Amino acid sequence: MTWYALTVDAGLRDLRSADHLLHAWAAELPLAEVVFGCTHLVRDGRPRVAVSLTAREAESAQAVRDLLVARGYAVTDGAPDSVGRAVLYPGADALRGTMTVERVLSASAIDAVTVLGAAPGPPDPATSLVTRDHVRPQWRDGRLVLTAMPAAGGALVPFEVPDPTPCCADH
Structure with missing residues (x-):
């Protein structure tokens, strides 16, 4: 295409x-x-x-x-x-609240979820992802990949926070 x-x-x-x-x-x-x-x-x-x-x-x-x-x-x-x-991106508006990794992948154009500091491989599809209504995947090798990190209770959260504290305002 x-x-x-x-x-x-x-x-x-x-x-x-x-x-x-x-x-x-x-x-x-x-x-x-x-x-x-x-x-x-x-x-x-x-x-x-x-x-x-x-x-x-x-x-x-x-x-x-x-x-x-x-x-x-x-x-x-x-x-x-x-x-x-x-x-x-397709499905971005549907990524609200808490949903499973499987739902994130089926409801949006996101191709994969990776977890920082976790064992190699994708997370369990049943793992909860707390979206914080701010899901920003990145293109990697032609695939849209969301980087997540562990959160309380075995859930995941997107690595990028919705309201970051500016540390390098003049980057």
């Missing part, structure tokens, strides 16, 4: 701002045909966070490009890298 990706470098300095921008576009623009909205850390002479949107059809990508250019954004073809952090 061919995918059509676009990147917007809006000069954002943090992931929270990039998440907000992607959610605002999802609410304001006709992005029904956009399948993924990701953030990408850009580490050149001017560190920042870029965002990418990926569609299944060239026409959909072009329509999104035209709308974003009309709003004053500089849009380039392709994603800046292959390891984007997914914010918008």
